[in-house]
Amino acid sequence: MSRVYNFSAGPSMLPDFVLARVKEELLEYRDTHQSVMEMSHRSKEYLSIIEACEAKFRSMLGVSDDYTVLFLQGGAYTQFAMLPMNLMTVNRTADYLITGSWGEKAYLEGKKFGEARIVASSEDKNFTYIPEIDASRLNPDADFMHFCYNNTIFGTSFSSTPSSIVPLAADVSSMILSKPLDVNDYGILYAGAQKNMGIAGLTVVVIRKDLCDRSPVDIPSMFSYSIQQKNQSMFNTPATFPIYVLSVMLDWLDEEIGGLAAMQKINKEKSSIIYDYLDESNMFYGTVEKSSRSDMNICFISEDDSINKEFCAAATAAGFLNLAGHRSVGGMRASVYNAMPIEGVKALRDFMSTFEKEHK
Amino acid sequence: MSRVYNFSAGPSMLPDFVLARVKEELLEYRDTHQSVMEMSHRSKEYLSIIEACEAKFRSMLGVSDDYTVLFLQGGAYTQFAMLPMNLMTVNRTADYLITGSWGEKAYLEGKKFGEARIVASSEDKNFTYIPEIDASRLNPDADFMHFCYNNTIFGTSFSSTPSSIVPLAADVSSMILSKPLDVNDYGILYAGAQKNMGIAGLTVVVIRKDLCDRSPVDIPSMFSYSIQQKNQSMFNTPATFPIYVLSVMLDWLDEEIGGLAAMQKINKEKSSIIYDYLDESNMFYGTVEKSSRSDMNICFISEDDSINKEFCAAATAAGFLNLAGHRSVGGMRASVYNAMPIEGVKALRDFMSTFEKEHK
Numbered sequence: 001m002s003r004v005y006n007f008s009a010g011p012s013m014l015p016d017f018v019l020a021r022v023k024e025e026l027l028e029y030r031d032t033h034q035s036v037m038e039m040s041h042r043s044k045e046y047l048s049i050i051e052a053c054e055a056k057f058r059s060m061l062g063v064s065d066d067y068t069v070l071f072l073q074g075g076a077y078t079q080f081a082m083l084p085m086n087l088m089t090v091n092r093t094a095d096y097l098i099t100g101s102w103g104e105k106a107y108l109e110g111k112k113f114g115e116a117r118i119v120a121s122s123e124d125k126n127f128t129y130i131p132e133i134d135a136s137r138l139n140p141d142a143d144f145m146h147f148c149y150n151n152t153i154f155g156t157s158f159s160s161t162p163s164s165i166v167p168l169a170a171d172v173s174s175m176i177l178s179k180p181l182d183v184n185d186y187g188i189l190y191a192g193a194q195k196n197m198g199i200a201g202l203t204v205v206v207i208r209k210d211l212c213d214r215s216p217v218d219i220p221s222m223f224s225y226s227i228q229q230k231n232q233s234m235f236n237t238p239a240t241f242p243i244y245v246l247s248v249m250l251d252w253l254d255e256e257i258g259g260l261a262a263m264q265k266i267n268k269e270k271s272s273i274i275y276d277y278l279d280e281s282n283m284f285y286g287t288v289e290k291s292s293r294s295d296m297n298i299c300f301i302s303e304d305d306s307i308n309k310e311f312c313a314a315a316t317a318a319g320f321l322n323l324a325g326h327r328s329v330g331g332m333r334a335s336v337y338n339a340m341p342i343e344g345v346k347a348l349r350d351f352m353s354t355f356e357k358e359h360k
Numbered sequence: 361m362s363r364v365y366n367f368s369a370g371p372s373m374l375p376d377f378v379l380a381r382v383k384e385e386l387l388e389y390r391d392t393h394q395s396v397m398e399m400s401h402r403s404k405e406y407l408s409i410i411e412a413c414e415a416k417f418r419s420m421l422g423v424s425d426d427y428t429v430l431f432l433q434g435g436a437y438t439q440f441a442m443l444p445m446n447l448m449t450v451n452r453t454a455d456y457l458i459t460g461s462w463g464e465k466a467y468l469e470g471k472k473f474g475e476a477r478i479v480a481s482s483e484d485k486n487f488t489y490i491p492e493i494d495a496s497r498l499n500p501d502a503d504f505m506h507f508c509y510n511n512t513i514f515g516t517s518f519s520s521t522p523s524s525i526v527p528l529a530a531d532v533s534s535m536i537l538s539k540p541l542d543v544n545d546y547g548i549l550y551a552g553a554q555k556n557m558g559i560a561g562l563t564v565v566v567i568r569k570d571l572c573d574r575s576p577v578d579i580p581s582m583f584s585y586s587i588q589q590k591n592q593s594m595f596n597t598p599a600t601f602p603i604y605v606l607s608v609m610l611d612w613l614d615e616e617i618g619g620l621a622a623m624q625k626i627n628k629e630k631s632s633i634i635y636d637y638l639d640e641s642n643m644f645y646g647t648v649e650k651s652s653r654s655d656m657n658i659c660f661i662s663e664d665d666s667i668n669k670e671f672c673a674a675a676t677a678a679g680f681l682n683l684a685g686h687r688s689v690g691g692m693r694a695s696v697y698n699a700m701p702i703e704g705v706k707a708l709r710d711f712m713s714t715f716e717k718e719h720k
Contacts, residue, residue, distance in 0.1 A: 004393040008400035011600055019395060023386050027379050033364040033679070035379060037559045037605070040368035040682050073433035073561060074582060077596040081580030105581075112578055194597055199397045201433060201561040201599030218472055220441030221465075222434060236437040237554055239561030239599065240371055245397070319393070322400050 005344035008322035009152050009297060010174065010195040013339040014245075017252040018198070022245060036244045041237050050233070050240075053247035060250055060260065061176075063183050063206055070205040070225070071233040071243050076173045078223075079190040079203065080106040083169055084113035086215045086225045087188070088143045095119045095142040095166070099158075100127045100151030101328065102171055110146070119145070126329075127154040129289040133162055142166045143214075144187055150175035152195075153326040155299035155333060156292040161185045167211060174296050176204070177253060178338055179264035187211050193242055195296070196338045198249045202242035253338070263338055270336050270345045271295040277349045283307065283356040287329060301331025308332065311355055320348055365704035368682035369512050369657060370534065370555040373699040374605075377612045378558070382605060396604045401597050410593070410600075413607035420610055420620065421536075423543050423566055430565040430585070431593040431603050436533045438583075439550040439563065440466040443529055444473035446575045446585045447548070448503045455479045455502040455526070459518075460487045460511030461688065462531055470506065479505070486689075487514040489649040493522055502526045503574075504547055510535035512555075513686040515659035515693060516652040521545045527571060534656050536564070537613065538698055539624035547571050553602055555656070556698045558609045562602035613698070623698055630696050630705045631655040637709045643667065643716040647689060661691025668692065671715055680708055 006013045029036045032045045039046040054069050063069060072078070083106070088094045092114035096107040098121040110116035119138055120131045138145065145164045148171040150157040157175065161168070167187025176191040183189065183206060193202035207225055215226035221235065222228075228235055257263050275293060278286045278300050287299040302308050308331050312324045325333040336345055366373045389396045392405045399406040414429050423429060432438070443466070448454045452474035456467040458481040470476035479498055480491045498505065506529040510517040517535060521528070527547025536551040543549065543566060553562035567585055575586035581595065582588075588595055617623050635653060638646045638660050647659040662668050668691050672684045685693040696705055 002393055003388075006394055006398055006400070008398075008403065011398060011400060011597065013398050014395065019387050019397075022397075023383065026383050026386060028363075033362055034366055034681075035374065037379075037382075038366055038368075038371060038373050040366070040371060041560065043368065043682060073435070073599075074438075075433070075596045077582045078434075078580075081582055085580070109580055112580065192597060194600075199601050200401065200597045201602060220438075220445070220469055220472065222437045222441055236435045237371065237552060237560045239433075239602075240554075241559050241601065242561060242599075321394075322403060 004319040004321050005340070005347060006321045007334045007336065007340070007348070009326075009333065009335045010192070010337070011200045012195060012335055012337055014198070015249070015252050015256070015339045017256050018245065018248045018339075021248050021251070037241050039240060041234065041240050046240060049244055049247060050238070053243055053250065056247060056250040056254070057204070060253060061181065061183060061206075066208055067183060067206050068209050068212065068229045070207065070228050071238050072203045072205055072228065073201060073239050075192045075203055076102065076171050076190060077105065079171070079205065080109035081112075082223050082225065083144070083146065083188065084110040084116070085219050085223055087167070087169070087211060088114045089214050089216055090143050091141045093117065093139060093142055095139050095145040097121070097131070097133065097145070097147035097162070098123060099130055099156060100148060100154045102151065102153070103146070103148040106146055106148065106171060117142070127151060127156065128287060128292070130156055130158055130292040138165055140165055144169040146170070150294050150296050152297050152335070154288065154329060155294045155297040156288050157294035157296065159291070167208070174337075177260065177263070178267050178296060180260040193246055198245035199242050201239045202246060204246075266342065267295045267336070267338065270340065270342055271298060273342075273345045273349050274298050274334060274336070277352060281352070281356060283359065284352065287331065296335060296337055298334045298336065299325055299329055299331065301325070305330070307359065314355060315351060318351060320351060364679040364681050365700070365707060366681045367694045367696065367700070367708070369686075369693065369695045370552070370697070371560045372555060372695055372697055374558070375609070375612050375616070375699045377616050378605065378608045378699075381608050381611070397601050399600060401594065401600050406600060409604055409607060410598070413603055413610065416607060416610040416614070417564070420613060421541065421543060421566075426568055427543060427566050428569050428572065428589045430567065430588050431598050432563045432565055432588065433561060433599050435552045435563055436462065436531050436550060437465065439531070439565065440469035441472075442583050442585065443504070443506065443548065444470040444476070445579050445583055447527070447529070447571060448474045449574050449576055450503050451501045453477065453499060453502055455499050455505040457481070457491070457493065457505070457507035457522070458483060459490055459516060460508060460514045462511065462513070463506070463508040466506055466508065466531060477502070487511060487516065488647060488652070490516055490518055490652040498525055500525055504529040506530070510654050510656050512657050512695070514648065514689060515654045515657040516648050517654035517656065519651070527568070534697075537620065537623065538627050538656060540620040553606055558605035559602050561599045562606060564606070626702065627655045627696070627698065630700065630702055631658060633705050633709050634658050634694060634696070637712060641712070641716060643719065644712065647691065656695060656697055658694045658696065659685055659689055659691065661685070665690070667719065674715060675711060678711060680711060
């Protein structure tokens with residue numbers, strides 16, 4: 001089988017380990033004589049999968065018993081609404097950091113539920129950096145402070161968790177499981193699975209248990225953290241197959257990679273290969289400030305837009321897929337999530353280098 | 361491979377045709393050199409899958425251009441909230457028929473958004489029949505009338521679409537694609553995929569386009585029919601793999617079954633095998649009125665509860681899975697969705713018959 005290198009911002013590549021295991025178990029999962037896709041979510045066969053998945057996830061990320069892990073649906077965008085619907089309910093105000101499109105969308109949803117305040121933004125320079133946070137602007141009465149850790153579209157990332165005086169809420173969709181993270185710094189974390197946790201259709205929410213008590217009783221049941229917590233992700237039928245794929249992703253991280261610190265080292269090595277090339281290139285340059293660079297999404301561009309177009313077309317023809325940048329940035333974006341092998345990154349670097357030489 | 365017969369209420373069995381095709385295409389979808397699970401939802405490779413899926417679905421069910429087809433997430437329970445959030449917005453009142461647990465849950469969510477009125481109920485006899493609808497009780501000002509077509513838990517079903525003077529809204533999760541349905545009778549139809557349309561994590565909504573105009577602008581974007589319509593199910597990342605499985609299910613219905621009329625004939629034949637046995641049995645009897653029997657979910661019971669328990673255990677040991685009835689009914693339930701082969705139904709009937717003889 002000849003595989004392409006898929007640099008999509010998500011859904012994106014899966015590790016060979018995961019693809020092989022899923023195929024091997026697809027029609028008959030171990031000794032159950034059925035496919036995971038066919039299992040009743042309440043059967044003992046499936047419960048053993050989802051319970052093991054949660055245990056592995058907790059162990060991998062270091063999630064204590066103070067937190068609930070929820071396997072929900074609807075993507076991060078659904079959380080943009082569930083978050084204020086459930087938690088902006090004490091003082092009806094929350095702080096938002098705006099470091100890109102997704103943080104801004106979260107803010108716009110928050111405004112529908114109360115006073116959402118912008119306390120820092122990098123919109124002045126088209127989100128090409130992570131702004132400093134002026135502590136005097138933070139509201140001690142905010143029900144939470146929200147931010148997006150890694151900005152998929154603009155290719156920036158916080159390098160560490162910002163400090164906060166109120167419960168911290170974060171969209172970690174494009175960085176979860178890419179490096180260690182101290183969950184205890186957060187009130188709530190959430191992420192779509194289709195970047196580092198498998199396939200589309202699953203959203204993982206990690207929420208401090210006491211925050212679930214804030215859920216108002218008159219909101220729709222499906223959108224209540226309290227109800228989801230009480231039912232342990234089984235309030236209705238969860239996305240059974242994507243949860244299974246996450247469990248295989250966790251096995252890969254554990255057995256083949258060796259955990260999150262090892263994953264971070266590999267991810268740093270991968271992104272450096274491209275950034276180092278960009279810093280030397282006379283044709284392409286990175287679009288964001290060096291100190292704000294993301295290890296997951298690498299945005300770059302040439303001054304000559306005809307070169308950008310030609311590069312994307314040539315890359316696609318050579319089996320490097322989905323390198324066109326988001327329309328709000330232009331140029332190119334290479335998303336190099338956990339599953340992108342280092343060989344793919346080196347091959348892309350070599351392709352860029354050759355392309356540059358040929359277009360001198 | 362030795363397969364079990366899975367009588368789960370959902371998720372449940374998939375046709376061999378579908379399992380084989382999904383496995384064959386799993387790692388490398390046709391000439392794309394990637395798995396469907398890895399495809400960017402906005403790539404041309406994936407767009408061809410989702411567009412073909414919608415076209416096949418429209419053709420199979422007979423959905424005209426007056427209707428939008430949405431591929432969403434969150435199950436029918438999410439629709440219980442989205443429905444009133446979007447549509448109970450003209451006169452802020454809606455009529456609900458209560459014929460089982462799911463219809464009742466939909467009603468309880470509706471009450472959170474306006475005046476939800478119960479216009480018919482079969483709760484007086486524990487939902488063992490489909491009630492007559494007294495036309496004089498219907499509210500001509502209702503924004504919609506909601507009902508659940510097939511009641512998974514209680515094993516009853518409407519035999520045809522009830523007439524309505526306002527837009528009809530229906531949860532068709534456990535009967536969609538099991539027989540022809542005139543979509544033009546409805547304002548909105550919705551269904552979770554995990555019974556007759558593949559795997560969990562996908563919800564299909566069919567809504568008359570003009571009704572989308574009712575969506576208020578201040579509701580969460582993810583829950584707005586209007587926004588989902590404008591973005592053709594791509595407002596955020598849809599459940600890409602479950603949508604692909606639906607497209608294979610539709611191929612199976614078309615190529616191997618021959619469409620919905622043929623499927624209905626087979627389903628009627630399957631349910632008759634069990635119902636005919638029950639009508640003759642001295643040990644087991646069906647729990648619902650004959651005229652209200654569902655062809656999808658067959659509920660039956662023995663007067664002796666120790667027999668019920670022994671039967672379920674013996675059936676499981678013999679490879680007939682998930683036959684225990686819902687706790688609100690007790691006894692047994694055999695869910696025989698499209699994918700359950702007639703051989704499975706005959707084998708269950710024979711097993712019941714032998715069990716009865718051995719326990720005389």
